Amino acid sequence: MTDVIAQLTDALGEAVVTDAARLGAAQADESGHRSSAPPLAIVNARSIDDVQATMRIATATRTPVVTRGAGTGLAGGAIAASGEIVLSTLAMDRVLEINADDLLAVVEPGILNGRFNEILAEQGLWFAPDPASRAISTVGGNIATNAGGLLCAKYGVTRDAVLGLKVVLPDGRLLTLGHRSVKGVTGLDLTALMVGSEGLLGVIVEATVRIRREVPGTLATIASFYPGVRDAAAASAAITAAGLQPAVMELVDPTVLRAIDRHVGSSLSARGNAHLAVQFDGPGAAEDAKRALAVIADVGGDADLTTDRAEADELLAARRAAHGAIAAMGTTLIEDVSVPRTALPAMFDAIAEIEKTYGLTIPTLAHAGDGNLHPNFVFAGPDVPDEIWDAAGELFTAALKLGGTLTGEHGIGILKKRWLGDELGDDQLQLQRQIKQVFDPLGILNPGKVF
Amino acid sequence: MTDVIAQLTDALGEAVVTDAARLGAAQADESGHRSSAPPLAIVNARSIDDVQATMRIATATRTPVVTRGAGTGLAGGAIAASGEIVLSTLAMDRVLEINADDLLAVVEPGILNGRFNEILAEQGLWFAPDPASRAISTVGGNIATNAGGLLCAKYGVTRDAVLGLKVVLPDGRLLTLGHRSVKGVTGLDLTALMVGSEGLLGVIVEATVRIRREVPGTLATIASFYPGVRDAAAASAAITAAGLQPAVMELVDPTVLRAIDRHVGSSLSARGNAHLAVQFDGPGAAEDAKRALAVIADVGGDADLTTDRAEADELLAARRAAHGAIAAMGTTLIEDVSVPRTALPAMFDAIAEIEKTYGLTIPTLAHAGDGNLHPNFVFAGPDVPDEIWDAAGELFTAALKLGGTLTGEHGIGILKKRWLGDELGDDQLQLQRQIKQVFDPLGILNPGKVF
Numbered sequence: 001m002t003d004v005i006a007q008l009t010d011a012l013g014e015a016v017v018t019d020a021a022r023l024g025a026a027q028a029d030e031s032g033h034r035s036s037a038p039p040l041a042i043v044n045a046r047s048i049d050d051v052q053a054t055m056r057i058a059t060a061t062r063t064p065v066v067t068r069g070a071g072t073g074l075a076g077g078a079i080a081a082s083g084e085i086v087l088s089t090l091a092m093d094r095v096l097e098i099n100a101d102d103l104l105a106v107v108e109p110g111i112l113n114g115r116f117n118e119i120l121a122e123q124g125l126w127f128a129p130d131p132a133s134r135a136i137s138t139v140g141g142n143i144a145t146n147a148g149g150l151l152c153a154k155y156g157v158t159r160d161a162v163l164g165l166k167v168v169l170p171d172g173r174l175l176t177l178g179h180r181s182v183k184g185v186t187g188l189d190l191t192a193l194m195v196g197s198e199g200l201l202g203v204i205v206e207a208t209v210r211i212r213r214e215v216p217g218t219l220a221t222i223a224s225f226y227p228g229v230r231d232a233a234a235a236s237a238a239i240t241a242a243g244l245q246p247a248v249m250e251l252v253d254p255t256v257l258r259a260i261d262r263h264v265g266s267s268l269s270a271r272g273n274a275h276l277a278v279q280f281d282g283p284g285a286a287e288d289a290k291r292a293l294a295v296i297a298d299v300g301g302d303a304d305l306t307t308d309r310a311e312a313d314e315l316l317a318a319r320r321a322a323h324g325a326i327a328a329m330g331t332t333l334i335e336d337v338s339v340p341r342t343a344l345p346a347m348f349d350a351i352a353e354i355e356k357t358y359g360l361t362i363p364t365l366a367h368a369g370d371g372n373l374h375p376n377f378v379f380a381g382p383d384v385p386d387e388i389w390d391a392a393g394e395l396f397t398a399a400l401k402l403g404g405t406l407t408g409e410h411g412i413g414i415l416k417k418r419w420l421g422d423e424l425g426d427d428q429l430q431l432q433r434q435i436k437q438v439f440d441p442l443g444i445l446n447p448g449k450v451f
Numbered sequence: 452m453t454d455v456i457a458q459l460t461d462a463l464g465e466a467v468v469t470d471a472a473r474l475g476a477a478q479a480d481e482s483g484h485r486s487s488a489p490p491l492a493i494v495n496a497r498s499i500d501d502v503q504a505t506m507r508i509a510t511a512t513r514t515p516v517v518t519r520g521a522g523t524g525l526a527g528g529a530i531a532a533s534g535e536i537v538l539s540t541l542a543m544d545r546v547l548e549i550n551a552d553d554l555l556a557v558v559e560p561g562i563l564n565g566r567f568n569e570i571l572a573e574q575g576l577w578f579a580p581d582p583a584s585r586a587i588s589t590v591g592g593n594i595a596t597n598a599g600g601l602l603c604a605k606y607g608v609t610r611d612a613v614l615g616l617k618v619v620l621p622d623g624r625l626l627t628l629g630h631r632s633v634k635g636v637t638g639l640d641l642t643a644l645m646v647g648s649e650g651l652l653g654v655i656v657e658a659t660v661r662i663r664r665e666v667p668g669t670l671a672t673i674a675s676f677y678p679g680v681r682d683a684a685a686a687s688a689a690i691t692a693a694g695l696q697p698a699v700m701e702l703v704d705p706t707v708l709r710a711i712d713r714h715v716g717s718s719l720s721a722r723g724n725a726h727l728a729v730q731f732d733g734p735g736a737a738e739d740a741k742r743a744l745a746v747i748a749d750v751g752g753d754a755d756l757t758t759d760r761a762e763a764d765e766l767l768a769a770r771r772a773a774h775g776a777i778a779a780m781g782t783t784l785i786e787d788v789s790v791p792r793t794a795l796p797a798m799f800d801a802i803a804e805i806e807k808t809y810g811l812t813i814p815t816l817a818h819a820g821d822g823n824l825h826p827n828f829v830f831a832g833p834d835v836p837d838e839i840w841d842a843a844g845e846l847f848t849a850a851l852k853l854g855g856t857l858t859g860e861h862g863i864g865i866l867k868k869r870w871l872g873d874e875l876g877d878d879q880l881q882l883q884r885q886i887k888q889v890f891d892p893l894g895i896l897n898p899g900k901v902f
Contacts, residue, residue, distance in 0.1 A: 101692050102791040102822075124694075146636045153633055159643065160611050173878050180854035181789040182604055182821035185597045185647045185862050186874045187901065188883050192610065192643035196636045213694050216735070241552050243575075243664050283735035284667070338632040340553040370633035371553075403631035411636050423637045427624050431889060432639050438885040450638065 004061045005041050008085070011053045017042040026066075026080045029073040030133075030323075031415055032331050034382065037082035039066070044091050048166065048174060048205045054087050055203065056172035064447045065170075067199040069110060069138035073145065074334050075413025077198045077449055084447075087203060089140050095119055096206070104163060104180060105211050109140020109204050124214045128155040131409065132320050140204050146196030148409030150248045150316070153341075153369035155212075157409070159195040166206035167194060170440045180208055193435075198411050199446040201439040215247075220289035221279045221312035224296050224303035225272025229253040229364070232274035233345045235299045236368035239278060240341060242295050244288050248279035249369035250319045251344075256326060256363045256376075260318050263325035268318065272302060276368065277315055322365050326376045329363070333377040333384050333415070335392055337399035338408030341371040350398035351375055358391045372408035396422065412450045420450065455512050456492050459536070462504045468493040477517075477531045480524040481584075481774075482866055483782050485833065486532035490517070493537040499617065499625060499656045505538050506654065507623035515898045516621075518650040520561060520589035524596065525785050526864025528649045528900055538654060540591050546570055547657070555614060555631060557659050560591020575665045579606040582860065583771050591655050597647030599860030601699045601767070604792075604820035606663075608860070610646040617657035618645060621891045631659055644886075649862050650897040652890040666698075671740035672730045672763035675747050675754035676723025680704040680815070683725035684796045686750045687819035690729060691792060693746050695739050699730035700820035701770045702795075707777060707814045707827075711769050714776035719769065723753060727819065728766055773816050777827045780814070784828040784835050784866070786843055788850035789859030792822040801849035802826055809842045823859035847873065863901045871901065 008016045017023075023038035040063070045051045058065045066080040067087045080086045093110035100123055107116060113127065114135040120126050129142050130149035137147070143165070147158045164178025178184065178191035194201060226232040232251050239246065252260065254273040261269050268275055276296075280288040289305055296303045306312055326332050339347050344366065351373075355362050366373040375395060377388045396406045396419045406416050406423050421429050433451055437443070459467045468474075474489035491514070496502045509516045517531040518538045531537045544561035551574055558567060564578070564585040571577050580593050581600035588598070594616070598609045615629025629635065629642035645652060677683040683702050690697065703711065705724040712720050719726055727747075731739040740756055747754045757763055777783050790798050795817065802824075806813050817824040826846060828839045847857045847870045857867050857874050872880050884902055888894075 099791070099793070101688070101793045103691075104791065146640070148634045148636075156607075156611065157634060159640065160607065169878070175879050175882070176876065177879065179789070179856045180791045181823070181856055181859065182792070183599045183608060183789045183818075183823045183859035184856035185599075185860060186857050186867075187863065187871060187879075188651075188886055189597070189610065189643055189647050190879065190882065192640055192646075195643075196640050200639075213696070216694075237552070240554075243667075245664070283733070283738070287734070338630070338634045340550070340555065340631045341633070342550070342552045367634075372632070372634045405630045405632055405635035406637050408632065408634035409636060412638065416637075420638060425627065427620070428626050428628065428638075428641065431626070431641065434889040435639060435886060438882060438889060 004057065004063050007057045007061065008041055008043060008054065011057060012043055012050055015044045015046060015050055017044060026068060026086045029071045029076060029078050031074050031076045031413065032333065033076040033079060033414060035079050035081035039080035039084040039086050042086040042088055044088050046091050048168065051087065051168045051203050051205050052172040052174060054085065055168055055170055058085055058444055059171045059442060062442060062444060064444050066446055067203050069141035070112065070136055072133045072137040072141065073413060074410040075415045077145065077411050077413035079414060090138065092205065098123060100125060102180065103211050104208055106206065106208050107139055108206060109138060111139050113137055113139055113142055120211060125211050126214060127161065127209060127211050129158040129161050132323060139207060143195055143204055143207055144197065144199055145411040148372060150250060150367060152367065154245055154247045159192055161210045162191060162195050162207060163210055164208035165191050165194050165204055167202035168205055169202050170442060170445050178208065198413065198450050200436050200450055215281045217281065217283040218285050218307045219279060219281050219309055219312055220285040220305060220307050221315060222289060222292055222303050222305050223315055224276045224278065224301040226274040226276065226301050227272065229274040230345055230348055231300065232276045233348050233368065235276055235296050235301050237342055237344060238295045238299050239292050242291060244292055246278045246369055247281045248277065248316065250277045251366040251368040252319065252322065253364045255361055256322055256365050259325040259329055259363065260321055263328055264318060264321050266318055277319060279312065326363055326378065330378040330380055331382060333388060333392065335375045335395055336407045336410040337395055337404055338372040339399055339402040339404035343402040343404065344368060344371055346402055347373055347399065354391050354394050358387060360391060393419065414449060417450065455508065455514050458508045458512065459492055459494060459505065462508060463494055463501055466495045466497060466501055468495060477519060477537045480522045480527060480529050482525050482527045482864065483784065484527040484530060484865060486530050488533035490531035490535040490537050493539055495539050495542045497542050499619065502538065502619045502654050502656050503623040503625060505536065506619055506621055509536055509895055510622045510893060513893060513895060515895050517897055518654050520592035521563065521587055523584045523588040524592065524864060525861040526866045528596065528862050528864035530865060541589065543656065549574060551576060553631065554662050555659055556662050557657065558590055559657060560589060560655050562590050564588055564590055564593055571662060576662050577665060578612065578660060578662050580609040580612050583774060590658060594646055594655055594658055595648065595650055596862040599823060601701060601818060605696055605698045610643055612661045613642060613646050613658060614661055615659035616642050616645050616655055618653035619656055620653050621893060621895050629659065649864065649901050651887050651901055666732045668732065668734040669736050669758045670730060670732050670760055670763055671736040671756060671758050672766060673740060673743055673754050673756050674766055675727045675729065675752040677725040677752050678723065680725040681796055681799055682751065683727045684799050684819065686727055686747050686752050688793055688795060689746045689750050690743050693742060695743055697729045697820055698732045699728065699767065701728045702817040702819040703770065703773065704815045706812055707773055707816050710776040710780055710814065711772055714779055715769060715772050717769055728770060730763065777814055777829065781829040781831055782833060784839060784843065786826045786846055787858045787861040788846055788855055789823040790850055790853040790855035794853040794855065795819060795822055797853055798824055798850065805842050805845050809838060811842060844870065865900060868901065
């Protein structure tokens, strides 16, 4: 072990950190989970060369490596433990190219999504992947988890925005995957395979991504309030059934709404128990919003419309504050099931049933436009009680029955490993493990995660 | 061999065809290529069970299998040769579900893209993947090649429209990949890996796809004419540089324009040498088209605008007739390079250079909105002359230099195998072969294709 640190220091100098506080921080992420002992060292890679040098040493010494960006993951995918090297790509944060005519950009993995969007905005451009964490999460991390967010029903998931990747393999070889063109079908699509691979297959060291021009026209944003969460879910279903395609449609249940009010000092819960924010963009936005208002009135909602951008940003900022608001209630296990959007009311029924069975309150928010729910389990102390794992298990079973998935955008990481086989089935799980072995025959990349 | 046919007939009865004419037809596709000897037999699968039974016999007897839809491929990917079983999924052509509220459909692989869209249109819905062959190609084939088409810059490629797949492995096991929800990140994305895998990894027997609601508003279509192909390319670049996003932008060079006129009896070439069709949809279409007209006038183009749908369909039908029009000129090798859209003029320069070097005319059309070009080599006789392969090789080198790809939407099949390594590099090629081996350890699926 000291030999590994010595080799790393020889090759990488001051990029290698063994400071106890820094090592301790790498034992956790935003999942609330923590490994039992600190890793060996952190390498703050500054270049592709640094990543390659680290991986060569890791392979030569058979040392496990956990790739890490900003550590904002919610599934424990970037948590490091005893004997592991943390390969941080956070310092590789340059925007290497912005090409407005080809609508593509080339970035290093460590750039924060929010920062990248600030830079793009100077040229009237933006990057569609929009996780709620965008101010604090990296583009590399977004790619490694195939991050979702608020805009997916209209603007797609992260995978749809990635044209090409540079990837360092466990043995230090550098691969160039994909292309700069919109289309490309040469061989198997390893770019798509890398997206969402949670650090299992290689280290993403550069990404060529699709960017978009700012959407022209007014932004029309609706804040609407309902007696209960099922009414809000019914309103969201009625809006899409009316043929409308909001850019954003965010649902918050009563417990979360009150938590947000406490956390940011708003008074949303004075207007109703459940909240649905609906935002339209593009040239038809004002017209679409008017139609949505009529649909909301029909189902008994109470709604306001704004075309003021600052007011709209404030409204969505409240939604983005939900994670912090819930975390302030206790230790939180954030779940992330996803179902076809029409199954949203049925999924809320299943959650109510689980609440009753286990005597729990499960504060829930949802990306209602795409059917992705975040039910939260809040408890005291550092460890998830068995009873809560049991309740979470029932949640997953319900989502799978409705044609959905264990995880819509956070990933499997450590937290959902035990249910992986329930969704994939044994045959697919076996294939996935074999693919992992093709990329990482020694099993040194993020061991113990996902599989 | 007779034993294989006997086993197939025992298991599948009249689904097994050994008629010489039918076997002969399976030796070719629309690439102009033909295998040297007919396959063993064709299995016209009617169900997933039929596919599983066929694959079990193929595995037990180590017999190669070529999966085939409508046989409209342009790269030789579904051509069958001596000793091979052709597994046709053309008879598996049912639409199993259309869900307008969740905007998804479940289909069997053999349904024609055009037929599927007719059925969807009855409910005001459509399926975005739009290859020029859509009237005659299957959705299964579109998925197996990650088909592109006319609408990709705005509406994405086939991969973006596939949520989940059922796949039969070489040994007959059935896998269920993906989900019905918009989001889903459980494990490695094998759904995306299957899209564009050209029959190498498994047999696609069912697909859950994203569908869309008909785009509201007028369709505004521009026909524009230019002195030369480079001017048309410059116009397309100027349109996107003006921040406009056409749904369709199709470029035709002088030789192809005259061939279309001869083939369908139009008189487009009377108006100019090169043609660019530009179509806008959505609520802003009329406004966008007006702006595009101004851009076209600025670069010296001569343009007409129509908002009449029948007129627009006629215009795009001429574009869709290009393949037939060129085929009428002789045996054709259709190429399919793709470059970032701003590199389109540079790619036309490279084509002109190759024409000069080889003393050839290379009739070319392009999906200008996404930078995908189809340069066509026309020659006499059944076999591609060496000189034309050399010229094609230079074309690929030029596309790769510009950040593009050998193939934007047709695939590697047989025709581009020899250049595969130039794009992927040795390390990636090795990984791709190993992944193939994970799915197909005996190497019985589409042997000799791609790799």
